[in-house]
Amino acid sequence: MLESLYEKALQKKQEIKMNFNQDMDRIEINPCERWKNYPIKESNQKFIISGGDGSFNQKRFLSSILYAVDAECLVYDGQNLKKVENSEINIIPPYKYVRDILRNYMSIMEIKNSYHAYKNYNVDISLFDGSILGNIIRPSPVENELPSTIKEEINNRYRPQLERILKNEENTGLASSQFSNEIEKEFEAYKVESMIYLENLENLLVLGMFLKESKKIVSLSKTSTRTDYFNISIPDMAIFERYCKMEGYSKPIFQDVNTSVKRDFPILNKFFRDLKFTVFYCRLGDYKNVLKIELPFKASKDDIHDILIKIKSISTEGYPYLLKKAHEDVIIKMDDMVNLNKILNLVERTGRDML
Amino acid sequence: MTDKVIGRCIGETSPTMVSFISKKMPRVGEYVSLEYDGKIVLGMIESLIRGSVSITNEIYDPKTIEKIRQIEGDDHYIKGSIKILGDIELLKIPRTPPPPGTEVKIADSNVLKKIFKVEYAPLKLGNLITQEDVEVEVDINKMVTRHLAVLAMTGAGKSNTVAVLVDGLLKMNGSVLIFDMHSEYVNIKFNNGNINTLKPVLNPFYLEFYEFKRLARIPDNAYVQERYLRKAYKLAEKAMRESLVTHNDFLQVIEDQLNKWINDENFDNKDKKSVTDVANKLEYMKDRYGNILDMNASDIIDNLKLKSANVIDLGSVDEYASDVIVSHVMRKVLKKRKDYLRNEEGLKFPIFSIIEEAHILAPNNRPTESKRWISRIAREGRKFGVGLCLVSQSPKSLDSDSLSQANNMIILRLVEPTDQRHVQMASESLSDDLITQLPSLNIGEAIVLGLMTKIPTLVKIDEFKGKMAGGDLDIIGEWDIKIKNEEKRLDDLNQEYKDLGGDY
Ligand SMILES: Nc1ncnc2c1ncn2[C@@H]1O[C@H](COP(=O)(O)OP(=O)(O)OP(=O)(O)O)[C@@H](O)[C@H]1O
Numbered sequence: 001m002l003e004s005l006y007e008k009a010l011q012k013k014q015e016i017k018m019n020f021n022q023d024m025d026r027i028e029i030n031p032c033e034r035w036k037n038y039p040i041k042e043s044n045q046k047f048i049i050s051g052g053d054g055s056f057n058q059k060r061f062l063s064s065i066l067y068a069v070d071a072e073c074l075v076y077d078g079q080n081l082k083k084v085e086n087s088e089i090n091i092i093p094p095y096k097y098v099r100d101i102l103r104n105y106m107s108i109m110e111i112k113n114s115y116h117a118y119k120n121y122n123v124d125i126s127l128f129d130g131s132i133l134g135n136i137i138r139p140s141p142v143e144n145e146l147p148s149t150i151k152e153e154i155n156n157r158y159r160p161q162l163e164r165i166l167k168n169e170e171n172t173g174l175a176s177s178q179f180s181n182e183i184e185k186e187f188e189a190y191k192v193e194s195m196i197y198l199e200n201l202e203n204l205l206v207l208g209m210f211l212k213e214s215k216k217i218v219s220l221s222k223t224s225t226r227t228d229y230f231n232i233s234i235p236d237m238a239i240f241e242r243y244c245k246m247e248g249y250s251k252p253i254f255q256d257v258n259t260s261v262k263r264d265f266p267i268l269n270k271f272f273r274d275l276k277f278t279v280f281y282c283r284l285g286d287y288k289n290v291l292k293i294e295l296p297f298k299a300s301k302d303d304i305h306d307i308l309i310k311i312k313s314i315s316t317e318g319y320p321y322l323l324k325k326a327h328e329d330v331i332i333k334m335d336d337m338v339n340l341n342k343i344l345n346l347v348e349r350t351g352r353d354m355l
Numbered sequence: 356m357t358d359k360v361i362g363r364c365i366g367e368t369s370p371t372m373v374s375f376i377s378k379k380m381p382r383v384g385e386y387v388s389l390e391y392d393g394k395i396v397l398g399m400i401e402s403l404i405r406g407s408v409s410i411t412n413e414i415y416d417p418k419t420i421e422k423i424r425q426i427e428g429d430d431h432y433i434k435g436s437i438k439i440l441g442d443i444e445l446l447k448i449p450r451t452p453p454p455p456g457t458e459v460k461i462a463d464s465n466v467l468k469k470i471f472k473v474e475y476a477p478l479k480l481g482n483l484i485t486q487e488d489v490e491v492e493v494d495i496n497k498m499v500t501r502h503l504a505v506l507a508m509t510g511a512g513k514s515n516t517v518a519v520l521v522d523g524l525l526k527m528n529g530s531v532l533i534f535d536m537h538s539e540y541v542n543i544k545f546n547n548g549n550i551n552t553l554k555p556v557l558n559p560f561y562l563e564f565y566e567f568k569r570l571a572r573i574p575d576n577a578y579v580q581e582r583y584l585r586k587a588y589k590l591a592e593k594a595m596r597e598s599l600v601t602h603n604d605f606l607q608v609i610e611d612q613l614n615k616w617i618n619d620e621n622f623d624n625k626d627k628k629s630v631t632d633v634a635n636k637l638e639y640m641k642d643r644y645g646n647i648l649d650m651n652a653s654d655i656i657d658n659l660k661l662k663s664a665n666v667i668d669l670g671s672v673d674e675y676a677s678d679v680i681v682s683h684v685m686r687k688v689l690k691k692r693k694d695y696l697r698n699e700e701g702l703k704f705p706i707f708s709i710i711e712e713a714h715i716l717a718p719n720n721r722p723t724e725s726k727r728w729i730s731r732i733a734r735e736g737r738k739f740g741v742g743l744c745l746v747s748q749s750p751k752s753l754d755s756d757s758l759s760q761a762n763n764m765i766i767l768r769l770v771e772p773t774d775q776r777h778v779q780m781a782s783e784s785l786s787d788d789l790i791t792q793l794p795s796l797n798i799g800e801a802i803v804l805g806l807m808t809k810i811p812t813l814v815k816i817d818e819f820k821g822k823m824a825g826g827d828l829d830i831i832g833e834w835d836i837k838i839k840n841e842e843k844r845l846d847d848l849n850q851e852y853k854d855l856g857g858d859y
């Protein structure tokens with residue numbers, strides 16, 4: 001870093017500080033009107049809860065990228081802790097979509113683990129770190145790059161096969177990769193995009209399968225940029241964080257997938273379009289972090305209370321311990337990549353060696 | 356066999372040290388075996404730590420910990436270090452380090468029994484702390500020739516250890532010389548030999564002149580005093596040799612000579628004062644050390660017996676006199692052993708000399724006469740069959756030269772860090788990890804190091820079964836007895852009074 005940046009920082013300190021969060025003062029509604037202080041009683045009723053997380057990382061060489069993906073789902077029944085896990089390591093060429101591809105891999109693993117846990121351990125509530133809604137409505141990165149004819153063909157040809165594979169619960173790995181050789185030959189000119197498209201189908205298929213069977217899927221986020229409550233550009237989360245300090249939750253917002261997404265889904269279009277989500281913020285303890293919660297159905301007050309009570313009973317420091325532990329277990333650090341590469345011993349310039 | 360696997364090696368290993376990780380809780384001091392490269396290697400667990408991946412130092416709320424424990428259960432890991440002692444056949448340090456991942460097993464007790472068995476000159480000290488069915492013997496030859504230090508804080512079991520050692524030596528017909536600072540050993544009953552109590556007396560006649568001079572407290576720089584004392588001393592010696600006077604009169608002859616000079620009118624007036632000083636000092640010497648000077652006493656060396664604990668009872672003698680006696684005896688023992696090996700005249704058998712409160716007789720920070728001879732024996736004793744056992748509750752104040760000559764060590768509970776450091780400096784085989792064990796030892800538990808044992812070990816020393824003084828007093832009991840006696844005395848008085856018909 002150039003030392004002049006220190007000088008700049010000192011010079012602009014006043015100005016930047018003034019603008020920082022200045023907009024908060026322009027909120028017209030009192031945020032607390034949207035917040036309900038609600039001391040969440042911990043439950044001693046019996047239930048089974050799962051929490052999962054995933055991680056990916058990559059090490060870039062000039063000719064290819066080494067990636068590693070893993071995901072874990074922990075199941076707690078009030079007494080014992082069990083886990084479902086999955087991991088993959090491989091190389092891919094340095095496509096421009098690498099991050100999207102890896103995120104998709106991770107997402108498929110996470111959902112499959114959770115689904116597997118749901119089926120095998122009678123899970124009552126499945127916790128996710130992140131946003132299922134975002135997962136559904138985020139378009140595929142190759143949506144516009146691939147001719148419709150090819151999309152259709154892939155859909156027609158592989159979807160039934162994928163569905164068949166996915167029915168087999170034991171398999172929590174990536175199903176799409178089984179077809180990569182075939183696709184490479186079949187769609188030469190679009191081989192990369194086709195593969196990504198297929199993997200996206202798989203992601204949606206798994207999600208659809210899970211959502212059809214269970215409504216108790218709870219997505220939890222520590223960060224969010226949603227602005228549904230206050231008509232200004234500052235995220236709702238920041239405002240609640242600042243003004244509403246006590247244990248409780250915000251008045252829920254309901255969101256129809258149908259009105260939020262204009263395009264059609266490549267599969268299960270009607271099912272996804274008919275989905276309604278409930279979104280709200282909460283604190284699981286006074287002054288603990290604000291969390292965003294999404295539920296894939298229109299939740300009543302009782303539903304919300306029930307979920308908050310259950311989540312709180314497995315939380316530490318205002319955050320579900322299963323998610324914290326899963327996160328710590330799965331996280332793939334750069335050091336881990338270096339160690340993994342010690343096993344593989346891939347040697348090539350990374351293009352950064354001279355730095 | 357698999358049930359004995361307690362963990363596996365991790366990280367970088369070396370031929371002498373490995374780290375391991377475990378799910379079961381072994382104990383520090385426990386012996387383990389590692390099998391690799393076609394051999395079985397023995398090691399000792401030197402340190403253990405227990406941790407949790409989830410319950411880290413970063414948690415500040417006990418409630419959080421409670422919940423984590425509830426969800427995860429007791430999901431701990433145990434990490435430790437193993438000092439490799441050698442292959443199980445010859446205890447030779449292997450040339451290759453164990454591969455990471457090697458299984459760590461609890462060592463087979465039959466293997467350990469073989470290792471701690473001494474064929475030729477055994478002395479049973481106790482049993483392994485961690486595997487109680489394994490008896491620990493030490494090699495007497497190595498113990499006596501390479502000297503021993505028994506170190507521990509007060510009450511940790513030094514005297515008990517000494518008693519066990521002595522009994523073991525007597526069993527092998529040994530001869531032991533104990534300098535008993537607290538009259539602890541004089542009334543002991545050993546199972547394998549007798550006590551030979553020696554009175555703490557010196558015959559001035561057998562003293563070297565400089566010993567005599569020291570006893571008379573003539574300072575080293577008082578040359579004139581020394582000259583006259585020497586002159587009188589030589590004359591007395593001559594008279595005795597010529598049988599003009601008896602032993603009894605030795606001191607008297609010296610005194611008479613001094614008085615003669617004092618009363619001689621022609622005597623150099625300048626020196627008269629010095630001679631008077633010497634006479635006064637001799638007077639004072641008789642006064643003060645009358646109890647340890649005995650004109651009829653025979654030479655202590657001549658009274659040492661085989662298959663006996665020869666105990667010199669220093670309980671009623673002050674430090675200064677103890678120094679004179681101990682140094683005299685030590686010097687004599689060494690000399691007589693040398694004499695014997697040269698011309699078969701002198702002390703006929705090797706001897707193991709035990710010095711209790713060694714830090715008083717051989718202190719670190721000031722010279723004493725005993726220290727001179729103790730360190731001399733520490734250096735030369737091996738060749739002449741004079742073994743040394745230094746017993747001390749304050750290793751830091753013990754002469755470090757002598758201590759470092761003690762190749763063997765029995766270290767019981769020792770809490771003070773300076774003491775620990777001092778001991779560690781004297782012994783290269785006492786690792787940091789073992790040092791940290793010292794404060795947690797129980798009474799009678801000891802780290803045993805040195806050539807007398809094939810490998811360093813943690814031993815529960817046998818409790819000495821004979822009768823022994825010097826153990827912990829039963830304070831309440833003593834008070835109780837005194838009160839009862841007092842009450843009884845009053846009762847008796849009353850009764851007597853009644854019997855006399857006094858209750859009218
Ligand atoms: N190995 C042992 N097993 C059982 N009891 C023991 C053992 N060693 C010592 N004790 C007990 O501990 C007490 C103190 O022991 P000991 O007199 O040997 O200690 P010490 O170190 O010599 O103390 P000090 O410094 O006062 O001389 C005694 O009552 C003794 O019976």
Ligand SMILES: [Mg+2]
Pocket residue numbers: 513514515825
């Ligand atoms: Mg003692």
